[in-house]
Amino acid sequence: MSEIRVLAPHNIDEAAAVLRDGGLLGLPTETVYGLAANAEDEAAVARIYQVKGRPSGHPVIVHIGSVESLNDWATAIPEFAMKLAHAFWPGPMTLVLPRTSRAKDFITGGQNTVGIRIPNHPVALDVLQTFGGGVAAPSANQFGAVSPTSALHVLADLGSRLDPQTDAIIDGGDSQVGIESTIIDCTSGTPRILRSGAITQQHLEEVTGLSVTAPDDSIKAPGTLASHYAPSAQVILLNENDDIETEIKKLKSQLHIGFIALERIRTPYGALRLAMPQDAKHYASELYAALREADNQNLEYVVAVAPTGVDIAHAVRDRLTRAAHS
Ligand code: TXA
Ligand code: MG
Numbered sequence: 001m002s003e004i005r006v007l008a009p010h011n012i013d014e015a016a017a018v019l020r021d022g023g024l025l026g027l028p029t030e031t032v033y034g035l036a037a038n039a040e041d042e043a044a045v046a047r048i049y050q051v052k053g054r055p056s057g058h059p060v061i062v063h064i065g066s067v068e069s070l071n072d073w074a075t076a077i078p079e080f081a082m083k084l085a086h087a088f089w090p091g092p093m094t095l096v097l098p099r100t101s102r103a104k105d106f107i108t109g110g111q112n113t114v115g116i117r118i119p120n121h122p123v124a125l126d127v128l129q130t131f132g133g134g135v136a137a138p139s140a141n142q143f144g145a146v147s148p149t150s151a152l153h154v155l156a157d158l159g160s161r162l163d164p165q166t167d168a169i170i171d172g173g174d175s176q177v178g179i180e181s182t183i184i185d186c187t188s189g190t191p192r193i194l195r196s197g198a199i200t201q202q203h204l205e206e207v208t209g210l211s212v213t214a215p216d217d218s219i220k221a222p223g224t225l226a227s228h229y230a231p232s233a234q235v236i237l238l239n240e241n242d243d244i245e246t247e248i249k250k251l252k253s254q255l256h257i258g259f260i261a262l263e264r265i266r267t268p269y270g271a272l273r274l275a276m277p278q279d280a281k282h283y284a285s286e287l288y289a290a291l292r293e294a295d296n297q298n299l300e301y302v303v304a305v306a307p308t309g310v311d312i313a314h315a316v317r318d319r320l321t322r323a324a325h326s
Pocket of ligand 1: 029031032033034035058059060061094096097108111113114115117119137138139140179180181183194
C-alpha cells in the first residue's frame with residue numbers, strides 16, 4: 001500500500017496540480033486544516049463528503065485567493081459586507097452571501113447563499129492564487145470529530161481514506177488561530193454571526209457601525225445543541241468559579257482525567273495537564289491538539305475550565321460546550 005503524499009510548504013505547483021486534476025488536498029489555513037477540492041468539480045466535492053463521512057446537504061465554504069474573485073461567486077453584496085471583506089480578509093472570517101450561478105447546489109446544499117473566505121496563511125494563499133479558481137474546503141476531520149490544526153492530524157484522521165494516486169496533504173505547520181472561522185450571514189440588513197470565532201461581535205460592530213446579532217452561547221436544552229468538535233474522551237466543562245476538585249470527585253473514575261485551563265489555574269491532584277495557555281487566544285490555538293492528546297493517551301475524561309470574556313474566549317466556550325455535549 002502506498003502512502004499519501006505529504007508535500008513540503010514550497011511545493012505549491014504540485015499542490016495546485018492536485019486540485020486541477022480533480023484530487024483532494026489537505027490544505028493548511030490559519031484557523032484549521034481544510035480538505036480541499038476544486039469548487040467547480042462535482043465529483044471531487046462528492047469525494048470530500050465521502051472521505052469525511054459528512055451527510056450530504058451540508059454547504060461547504062468556497063475559499064478564494066483575492067477579493068477580486070468575490071464577484072465570481074457572490075452577488076448583491078451589501079456595503080457592510082465589502083467593509084468586512086476589506087477589513088478582515090485574508091483572515092478567519094467567512095461571509096455568507098447570495099450566490100452566483102457558479103456556486104452550484106453541490107456547494108451550497110441547494111441554498112441560494114454561498115459561504116466565502118480568503119484564508120490568511122501563506123501556503124493557502126499561494127495554492128489558491130496558483131490554482132486560480134475557487135476551492136471548496138470543510139475542516140479536514142471526520143464528521144463531528146475534532147478539527148485538525150496540523151498536517152499530522154489530517155494524516156492521522158483521513159490518511160487511510162485518501163487516495164495516494166490522486167490526493168495529497170501540503171504541510172504548512174501548526175494553524176495559528178486554532179479554531180474555525182467566524183461565519184457571518186450577510187443576507188439581511190445587518191450582519192448576523194452564525195458561528196463565533198477569532199473575529200468577534202465587537203470587531204464587526206467597529207468596522208460596520210451596525211449592531212451585530214451574536215449567537216447565544218448559553219447552554220441550550222439537550223437535543224438542540226449538536227455534539228461537534230468532540231474527542232472520544234468525555235469532556236466536562238467547568239467555569240472558573242466552580243469547585244474543580246469537588247466536581248472531579250463526582251466523576252465515575254478518578255483515573256485517566258485530562259485537564260485544560262488557563263495557566264494560573266492549578267492542575268487538580270491526579271489529573272494530566274493537557275494545556276496551560278496564557279490567555280484566551282493561546283487557549284484557542286492549543287485546544288484541538290489538547291483534545292486529540294486526550295484520545296492518544298486513552299483518557300476517559302477531559303475536564304476543561306472555560307475562559308471568560310467576550311473576545312475569542314466566546315468562541316472557545318462555544319467549541320467546548322459542543323465538545324462537552326454528548
Ligand atoms: O475556518 C474555517 O471556516 C475552516 C477552514 C478550512 O476554512 N472551514 C470549516 O468548514 O470550518 P466546515 O465545513 O467544517 O464548516 C463550515 C460551516 C458549516 O457548518 C456550514 O454549514 C457553514 O459553514 N456554511 C457554509 N456555507 C454556508 C451557507 N451558505 N450558509 C450557512 N452556513 C454555511
Ligand atoms: Mg468542520
